[in-house]
Amino acid sequence: MTPHPRNGRAPSVKDVAAAAGVSLGTVSNVLNRPSVVSTATRERVERAMAELGFVRNESARQLRAGTSRALAYVMLDGGNPFFHDVAEGIETAAEAADLSLFVCNSNGRADREAKHIDRLVQQRVQGILITPVDPDAGHLAEIAQRNIPFVLVDRFSRSGGHCSVAVDDVLGGRIAVEHLIDRGHRRVAFVGGPSSIGQVRERLQGARAVWAEFGMPEEDLIHLPTEAMTVNEGRSAGERLAGLPSRRRPTAAFCANDLLALGLLQHAVTAGLRVPDDLAIVGFDDIDFAAAAAVPLTSVRQPRQELGRTAARLVLDEATNPDHVHEQATFVPALVARASTGTVRR
Amino acid sequence: MTPHPRNGRAPSVKDVAAAAGVSLGTVSNVLNRPSVVSTATRERVERAMAELGFVRNESARQLRAGTSRALAYVMLDGGNPFFHDVAEGIETAAEAADLSLFVCNSNGRADREAKHIDRLVQQRVQGILITPVDPDAGHLAEIAQRNIPFVLVDRFSRSGGHCSVAVDDVLGGRIAVEHLIDRGHRRVAFVGGPSSIGQVRERLQGARAVWAEFGMPEEDLIHLPTEAMTVNEGRSAGERLAGLPSRRRPTAAFCANDLLALGLLQHAVTAGLRVPDDLAIVGFDDIDFAAAAAVPLTSVRQPRQELGRTAARLVLDEATNPDHVHEQATFVPALVARASTGTVRR
DNA sequence: GGGCGGACTTGAAATGTTTCAATCGGCGTG
């Protein structure tokens, strides 16, 4: 605590040294190599620190040491709980390595993302984890050129010039649609977009592949494109779906993420459709709100925390291991069946 | 960009100065007071910076300047979107003041909170915004003693020794229950806990006050305590509610936050109850997921972003204005009526 | 042509920490 009134300037090692009657090098030793200093002096110094309310100045430490004690995660969409679970995983790993984690949110805007990165580079963070707006954008290459360890999270590295961590989205699409076929559905909608998002493309690709393998007619897998992956867009996809002529109307929908699925579910309930009997729904990500929905959502589970932990592990390896080789970690998604696809049709 | 291969060390002002053939003071001037340097030299220096891929070292800047360019927000529960919306508001204000925002998450654990604060103090952040686990805990007083500007968010300062920003929770409880009485409900449950949380107490207090004012019998406002403010607890409160004998069973529930309300809604739907006909539900906070629920939730709206913006404004005032006086900003909550309380009973 | 003023640039000091070679004091050994 600081019983002494503040005189304006925070106490420095020098002040502590003076108060304890030792040299400033000794204070530093107490801080960083307590074992080399004798018990008596160590206690005297520690007492002085407590009395003055000394707190190490991290900027000075960092300046001298040349290295910060922090990682950063730039997430894509703060409104999507998926990313927080990933962040939670990263934080666990950071904590274990005694590093701070700075969490930033680009909210899907490239300019905000660039600004965050700028700041982080100025802070000289040890590594940057990022779910980028555009994985091929120039400023990412720039980070790599600066020799700052960085890892793509929930996206694949096209170039292989850095590490990445993601789930096999094609497979995710496959298991979602296979589950629906299993449940007896013969006309299915794929809800998702924009297709500039790699994951939307891959999940759709997986869906189409398994659809074809089961010998289903191509036109019975209907793509309902959306402009974003939000609850609102899910709702509006529901309207479009309801507007289809009944012989074209799907009996099930596979949504590219859970927010879309929740929106679609809401529209269905409002319109008086029974879920899953009139419309079965599968989401993607398996965020907590999926299980918490009025009709619990079947979803393709990503190991969210694990994704984060692995990403942190990779970025730390790149930061500390001179023999680091870039790695594209791929996880296997799993279907979590719940009430929204509960029954077998007919 | 950095066309030159990295030699291991990031380029410093000194390197830029050498490359541009000027003194290091001039480089600093280009960075901080571009107007005092002639156009010709400025361009030369800027070219050198670009060529070397120079990035200002923020630690050194901060060490010399004595002040960081960052605020921090320590939030209570990363799983509750409410706090992200608050964070978003803070970030907007920070952005406007050209400051970074570090977002931390204590996840309801006092030890994590303390650790975060430690780090932030070491970083010498300009100010700390916090929704604390316990507003009366010692380490908060310690921050104040350190002369670090700080503001309580979504909590009231008991002592008045610092600023705080919150909504009038008693009033929030009043309008929620008044709305239910309006809709014809004569037996109502209050779902929320633990009562160590000030807000739970105050929302209940408001509920009870208006209940009494309308002359309703005290025992018809039933408190269903929960152990946390989560979806799970909401679900389990639903079970207890369903277990009540029918003449004691409420026709409506007011939940202390939206997560509880969503859990309760889920239980109701699963149990085959119609919402709002068999059970009306009011939540609190009005997070986006409340509007997105299968039966859109009526909720007591907190101005989440505004809360954040104001908190940031206060902390900045404390940081920069020598005549700062602590302020307890109170916002007025508003009822947002949706389908979950849609009809007037009988 | 000497002096002056203004525009621009420079050099050195200062920030708080860590590191490391050097020093100190005491003790055991030959």
Add this chain to the structure above:
DNA sequence: CACGCCGATTGAAACATTTCAAGTCCGCCC
């Protein structure tokens, strides 16, 4: 008693930046 050694402590240098008093250069006026 001299020597060397060892553990503990010290002092100075280094980190990258900002600031500011001092300096340089140049043209212009008297």
